[in-house]
Amino acid sequence: xxxxxxxxxxxxxxxxxxxxxxxxxxxxxxxxxxxxxxxxxxxxxxxxxxxxxxxxxxxxxxxxxxxxxxxxxxxxxxxxxxxxxxxxxxxxxxxxxxxxxxxxxxxxxxxxxxxxxxxxxxxxxxxxxxxxxxxxxxxxxxxxxxxxxxxxxxxxxxxxxxxxxxxxxxxxxxxxxxxxxxxxxxxxxxxxxxxxxx
Amino acid sequence: xxxxxxxxxxxxxxxxxxxxxxxxxxxxxxxxxxxxxxxxxxxxxxxxxxxxxxxxxxxxxxxxxxxxxxxxxxxxxxxxxxxxxxxxxxxxxxxxxxxxxxxxxxxxxxxxxxxxxxxxxxxxxxxxxxxxxxxxxxxxxxxxxxxxxxxxxxxxxxxxxxxxxxxxxxxxxxxxxxxxxxxxxxxxxxxxxxxxxxxxxxxxxxxxxxxxxxxxxxxxxxxxxxxxxxxxxxxxxxxxxxxxxxxxxxxxxxxxxxxxxxxxxxxxxxxxxxxxxxxxx
Numbered sequence: 355x356x357x358x359x360x361x362x363x364x365x366x367x368x369x370x371x372x373x374x375x376x377x378x379x380x381x382x383x384x385x386x387x388x389x390x391x392x393x394x395x396x397x398x399x400x401x402x403x404x405x406x407x408x409x410x411x412x413x414x415x416x417x418x419x420x421x422x423x424x425x426x427x428x429x430x431x432x433x434x435x436x437x438x439x440x441x442x443x444x445x446x447x448x449x450x451x452x453x454x455x456x457x458x459x460x461x462x463x464x465x466x467x468x469x470x471x472x473x474x475x476x477x478x479x480x481x482x483x484x485x486x487x488x489x490x491x492x493x494x495x496x497x498x499x500x501x502x503x504x505x506x507x508x509x510x511x512x513x514x515x516x517x518x519x520x521x522x523x524x525x526x527x528x529x530x531x532x533x534x535x536x537x538x539x540x541x542x543x544x545x546x547x548x549x550x551x552x
Numbered sequence: 553x554x555x556x557x558x559x560x561x562x563x564x565x566x567x568x569x570x571x572x573x574x575x576x577x578x579x580x581x582x583x584x585x586x587x588x589x590x591x592x593x594x595x596x597x598x599x600x601x602x603x604x605x606x607x608x609x610x611x612x613x614x615x616x617x618x619x620x621x622x623x624x625x626x627x628x629x630x631x632x633x634x635x636x637x638x639x640x641x642x643x644x645x646x647x648x649x650x651x652x653x654x655x656x657x658x659x660x661x662x663x664x665x666x667x668x669x670x671x672x673x674x675x676x677x678x679x680x681x682x683x684x685x686x687x688x689x690x691x692x693x694x695x696x697x698x699x700x701x702x703x704x705x706x707x708x709x710x711x712x713x714x715x716x717x718x719x720x721x722x723x724x725x726x727x728x729x730x731x732x733x734x735x736x737x738x739x740x741x742x743x744x745x746x747x748x749x750x751x752x753x754x755x756x757x758x759x760x761x762x763x764x765x766x767x768x769x770x771x772x773x774x775x776x777x778x779x780x781x782x783x784x785x786x787x788x789x790x791x792x793x794x795x796x797x798x799x800x801x802x803x804x805x806x807x808x809x810x811x812x813x814x815x816x817x818x819x820x821x822x823x824x825x826x827x828x829x830x831x832x833x
Binding site for chain 2: 495496497498499500501503505521522523530550551
């Protein structure tokens with residue numbers, strides 16, 4: 355149930371900040387979903403007669419924009435997210451008892467969250483394997499493709515991919531990406547395996 | 553006959569003036585476009601400023617300068633008119649791509665923003681994987697924007713196509729041939745078809761919570777009557793007031809007329825400003 359509150363303020367001078375007159379809204383029982391239309395940023399328009407519902411002023415300024423995009427990029431996957439294995443190696447082709455999930459994400463600070471371009475540890479049927487994240491469902495900002503599923507490629511200890519082909523399109527910005535991680539990753543081999551870039 | 557009578561008759565005859573022959577040529581010139589589809593140099597969706605309250609917060613100089621920048625970019629590249637639902641192909645400059653440019657085709661899901669910040673999103677299904685890409689309309693790294701098919705849907709936010717049962721709506725062949733769009737003198741027919749969505753649980757399904765509700769989708773398909781009744785109750789409690797909210801209705805008719813008047817002068821302003829810049833440098 356949504357509750358609307360109005361902040362009443364008696365003002366005699368013109369020096370009242372207009373933000374205090376805004377309606378306050380407490381919304382219970384709403385979930386935040388990444389694929390939902392964001393109500394503060396975008397308003398679904400329909401073509402009424404002579405009335406156009408314009409776009410709403412969003413949270414981000416010019417100053418905040420890069421910061422927001424970096425947050426979007428790096429906060430997509432965490433522990434126990436289900437993941438789709440996308441190459442044709444032996445782990446991908448085995449039948450699944452419980453879907454493959456992430457256990458650890460290797461980032462500099464122990465944030466336990468990651469996105470495309472990060473290394474992670476995966477379980478499948480009890481076996482742990484190292485994997486490289488190759489597509490995420492969260493939007494990554496401008497010019498970076500957003501996939502419909504969280505995709506992952508399995509690597510060896512030396513950083514070489516297990517499979518020989520990747521069926522699914524891969525973001526094109528990985529071609530010029532240098533993952534500065536402690537564990538080795540051979541980006542050239544990943545790029546050579548991929549079938550199409552987006 | 554009486555002489556006075558004759559004089560009267562002659563006076564009346566001399567004062568008679570024959571009426572002018574009516575001209576059959578109409579005075580209204582033929583309009584080059586229908587009301588909704590103006591020339592991009594005069595009016596476009598991106599030129600509408602954001603809804604800002606109170607009125608003294610609006611900086612009209614800022615809006616005018618941004619529209620001038622849009623005009624400058626439009627002189628360099630041809631950006632066609634399109635609406636959410638139409639199919640586009642965009643070529644973008646990329647350092648690591650073969651041929652230094654990348655082409656992506658897709659269906660426009662939404663177009664949002666003011667001025668140079670106008671973004672749009674294209675969706676395509678490649679190898680059974682749905683892919684979406686966001687672009688800035690006026691970005692300098694965009695080399696070409698091609699209109700493959702011009703469509704106009706009732707909804708301007710088509711994100712429910714991600715959950716469509718039949719994903720062939722967004723499956724677009726990258727080598728698709730461009731279909732010639734309707735000329736601007738004719739009104740575009742609006743697409744009123746409804747799309748079936750895949751089966752999702754009620755707690756996960758939140759498209760009915762947005763306002764205005766999407767028209768181009770069947771929202772009631774996979775749910776039983778009791779769930780729908782409960783949902784109607786919640787909607788009555790939480791969202792039935794939204795259609796009466798004045799702040800959500802942004803009346804754009806006056807602003808449109810102002811913008812069109814302004815854009816006629818903006819070309820001259822742009823030329824003057826650019827001359828000054830080149831003269832100083």
